[in-house]
Amino acid sequence: MSQKEVFSNRWGIVLASLGMAIGAGNIWRFPRMAGQYGGTFIVLWILFLIIWSIPILLAEFSIGKKFKKGVTGSFSGIVGEKYSWMGFFITLCTLGITFYYSVVTAWALRYLGFSISNISNDLPLKERLAEKPDLLNSYWNSVANESYLTIFLHFFAIAAGIFVLYKGIQKGLEIANKIFIPSLFVLLIIIAIIALSIDGGLKGLEYMFEIKPELFKNSDVWIQALSQSAWSTGAGWGLIMTISSYSREKEDVTLNTFIGGFGNNSASLLAGIAIIPSVFALADNHDAALSYLQSGNQALTFSIIPKLFSTISGGEYLAVIFFVALFMAAFSSLLPMLELFIKHLTDLNISRHKAAIIVGVICFIMGFPSAYSLHFFENQDWVWGVGLVISGLFIIFAVLKYGLIKFKADLIDTDSDFRVPHSYFKVSLIVNVLLAVLLIFWWLSRGYSEYPWFDKNGNWNIFDVYSNASVISQWGIIIFIGIILNKKIYSAYGVKS
Amino acid sequence: MNVSSIISMLLINGIVIGGFIYFLRLAIQKESK
Numbered sequence: 001m002s003q004k005e006v007f008s009n010r011w012g013i014v015l016a017s018l019g020m021a022i023g024a025g026n027i028w029r030f031p032r033m034a035g036q037y038g039g040t041f042i043v044l045w046i047l048f049l050i051i052w053s054i055p056i057l058l059a060e061f062s063i064g065k066k067f068k069k070g071v072t073g074s075f076s077g078i079v080g081e082k083y084s085w086m087g088f089f090i091t092l093c094t095l096g097i098t099f100y101y102s103v104v105t106a107w108a109l110r111y112l113g114f115s116i117s118n119i120s121n122d123l124p125l126k127e128r129l130a131e132k133p134d135l136l137n138s139y140w141n142s143v144a145n146e147s148y149l150t151i152f153l154h155f156f157a158i159a160a161g162i163f164v165l166y167k168g169i170q171k172g173l174e175i176a177n178k179i180f181i182p183s184l185f186v187l188l189i190i191i192a193i194i195a196l197s198i199d200g201g202l203k204g205l206e207y208m209f210e211i212k213p214e215l216f217k218n219s220d221v222w223i224q225a226l227s228q229s230a231w232s233t234g235a236g237w238g239l240i241m242t243i244s245s246y247s248r249e250k251e252d253v254t255l256n257t258f259i260g261g262f263g264n265n266s267a268s269l270l271a272g273i274a275i276i277p278s279v280f281a282l283a284d285n286h287d288a289a290l291s292y293l294q295s296g297n298q299a300l301t302f303s304i305i306p307k308l309f310s311t312i313s314g315g316e317y318l319a320v321i322f323f324v325a326l327f328m329a330a331f332s333s334l335l336p337m338l339e340l341f342i343k344h345l346t347d348l349n350i351s352r353h354k355a356a357i358i359v360g361v362i363c364f365i366m367g368f369p370s371a372y373s374l375h376f377f378e379n380q381d382w383v384w385g386v387g388l389v390i391s392g393l394f395i396i397f398a399v400l401k402y403g404l405i406k407f408k409a410d411l412i413d414t415d416s417d418f419r420v421p422h423s424y425f426k427v428s429l430i431v432n433v434l435l436a437v438l439l440i441f442w443w444l445s446r447g448y449s450e451y452p453w454f455d456k457n458g459n460w461n462i463f464d465v466y467s468n469a470s471v472i473s474q475w476g477i478i479i480f481i482g483i484i485l486n487k488k489i490y491s492a493y494g495v496k497s
Numbered sequence: 498m499n500v501s502s503i504i505s506m507l508l509i510n511g512i513v514i515g516g517f518i519y520f521l522r523l524a525i526q527k528e529s530k
Contacts, residue, residue: 259517
């Protein structure tokens with residue numbers, strides 16, 4: 001049996017849930033989306049928190065709490081031997097993200113260093129940008145491609161995460177979250193107050209919360225709101241299943257899940273109130289502000305903030321606060337990802353200390369290509385990001401197989417202080433099956449790659465960053481290995497009920 | 498800011514941040530019992 005570690009109290013698990021959910025996506029992706037589509041997007045994003053994220057998180061939380069194992073073990077406990085490979089897929093999908101997520105943390109550290117160096121530089125960034133307009137783009141290229149410093153910081157992020165988790169749940173993860181999560185909220189509130197006090201900041205706020213009824217007819221807004229909720233809350237990742245496996249015997253499933261879901265969305269709104277008014281106040285005009293917010297790629301994500309903040313006095317300090325917040329958000333999400341892996345090793349009776357070191361070494365090696373090459377990073381981000389919807393579908397399948405109402409009565413309601421109606425849980429999970437199919441179909445039909453399936457020579461286009469061939473091949477390999485090894489997976493991790 | 502944006506801002510923040518605070522308070526009450 002693995003070591004019986006538990007969170008010391010409710011707040012330990014609540015903060016871990018918040019740390020898991022609040023990540024880089026809250027700090028930048030949400031403001032970008034809310035900036036593009038305004039209040040219409042926000043209304044739909046709240047709707048999908050209720051319909052998609054919370055029911056899946058409820059299911060995950062209760063499965064982890066019931067079986068107290070890693071994702072593969074707990075999942076096999078609920079679905080039985082035949083479908084254990086689905087738990088294996090969920091695990092590998094999230095590990096695929098873990099391997100490059102430490103690189104995002106490394107980028108946040110590099111830009112934090114860059115922002116600090118701007119304070120001590122004799123020539124302000126604004127003047128350096130006037131002399132060399134391409135400065136931030138070339139800096140980004142030096143960060144994201146073939147940079148030994150980025151590789152070192154990728155190693156540092158993993159080593160720091162392993163250092164925390166090596167100490168265990170109460171002395172490591174719990175203490176780290178007690179520091180990071182309240183600090184993150186405080187930093188976001190500080191940036192929001194400063195942003196709103198800049199001349200023109202209120203214009204951004206007005207744009208952010210303006211509901212345009214005609215946008216409800218735009219399918220892109222619906223899909224982006226669903227994607228944002230699915231990615232940002234961590235629904236389908238298996239992370240809350242890992243966290244809840246350390247819950248106390250009588251831990252409340254429903255209330256803790258609602259705190260996590262609404263807390264995650266609150267952090268996003270705060271980030272939106274911090275970023276969107278800043279962009280509107282500091283951009284040259286309304287159109288320039290919109291074009292900043294509509295810039296979708298990673299380069300602009302990391303380059304816009306230093307550029308915008310360089311235009312106001314004291315802006316270099318604001319940039320430092322922003323990147324500290326971004327680092328905290330990314331690091332607090334990296335921790336449960338690493339823990340998901342560690343838990344799979346402790347389930348095999350490997351000690352936590354040994355497991356932590358093994359995970360650290362593997363994550364450094366597997367994340368190396370993403371730290372070295374932006375193309376590789378973008379491919380992995382795309383493949384496993386979309387794969388999370390498959391993971392979500394597998395979790396819904398587990399609930400349906402067990403029996404929707406029975407699952408809710410046996411696993412969710414038993415220790416919950418308040419209960420959601422049966423009809424809500426039932427209808428939302430069934431609607432989610434349709435939403436998941438719609439999402440996957442929409443993503444694969446978007447045509448991000450020039451040759452989604454076959455290249456111009458008629459070959460299977462597996463090495464293209466955004467090709468459907470690459471997505472399907474990588475998913476297919478994991479599912480194939482999972483099905484082939486299903487018996488072994490079950491005998492190693494399975495919970496015999 | 499126009500009136501409709503102010504109303505939607507209050508409603509959205511009321512539901513999300515208000516909801517978060519409400520659930521947190523509920524948990525604090527349960528824990529203090």
